[in-house]
């Protein structure tokens with residue numbers, strides 16, 4: 551996709567319009583063979599975080615293995631990080647050719663934490679690529695253009711350190727699929743927060759996208775929020791580390807995933823708001839008279855009954871991996887100079 555046309559007047563404190571024009575591309579701009587030609591000495595790791603994704607993880611891992619490992623030697627390492635699955639995720643992923651690592655077995659001396667961000671941080675610790683691609687394991691329409699599209703800008707321009715996917719998002723509700731309307735937390739929570747507090751990031755069409763790629767050199771230098779705040783935390787912290795021009799986005803077409811019920815999205819929204827709050831405090835832009843709460847009381851409909859549910863929505867954080875004594879940085883021998 552090209553930037554929206556006409557490009558809106560985004561001048562203001564930050565010229566998002568220029569960034570949109572110069573740092574947005576589409577997966578069709580990055581054909582697999584051209585991406586392979588540009589790969590050179592780089593080493594590519596693909597990570598699929600998975601908690602109970604037996605229905606989809608096998609097909610995604612199998613396609614990567616067949617098209618980007620056996621047919622084209624683009625992906626050097628394919629890891630499924632098992633995030634405490636209770637179904638057959640690990641077995642299905644291994645059968646499809648992925649290496650499977652359980653998140654709690656990595657750096658066990660630090661003690662376990664829960665959530666998606668924890669899974670990603672542990673995956674970064676056990677992979678070896680200098681370029682790391684993350685893709686959600688619940689995608690129902692995965693294609694290998696997700697991987698090649700995300701790698702394209704990193705391989706084309708050494709100034710780019712982080713690439714985020716964007717796409718159209720259908721929404722499946724009560725058996726009906728609408729072509730747009732997905733990304734409810736994105737539109738109601740994440741993008742408003744970003745626009746209010748980090749307007750430089752307002753050009754990211756899908757700031758919560760689970761599909762992104764980065765240079766290890768950058769990813770290992772930022773903290774990871776353990777739960778669903780991980781994507782917002784990475785975007786803000788990488789903005790400080792590499793600047794807006796060090797970030798890009800690629801249109802990957804359409805993305806279909808399993809839409810969670812709205813009560814689950816409410817819990818996700820709390821984690822994202824707490825992540826935003828933690829960054830505002832760290833940046834010295836907000837001071838809490840008392841820390842925000844970490845409990846969410848919800849009214850959940852069960853048939854004709856309404857039940858109260860209280861959830862812990864607190865977020866924790868892992869430090870930048872480079873600061874962790876047990877982290878063994880992959881050898882620099884294979885790295886592109």
Ligand SMILES: O=c1ccn([C@@H]2O[C@H](COP(=O)(O)OP(=O)(O)O[C@H]3O[C@H](CO)[C@@H](O)[C@H](O)[C@H]3O)[C@@H](O)[C@H]2O)c(=O)[nH]1
Nearest residue numbers: 599600601633665666669686687688758759760778781810
């Ligand atoms: O504790 C967990 C929870 C989820 N996942 C995996 O993470 C991916 C995304 O999780 P999901 O629950 O499907 O999140 P979404 O509802 O899709 O949430 C969107 O918004 C989140 C908040 O930013 C992002 O983390 C997601 O990638 C993004 O798709 C899936 O492969 C999950 O199996 C884990 O590995 N561990």
Ligand SMILES: O=C(O)[C@H](O)COP(=O)(O)O
Nearest residue numbers: 732733734735736809810
């Ligand atoms: O990114 C989001 O906003 C959440 O994953 C919710 O997405 P959905 O509305 O498409 O289920």
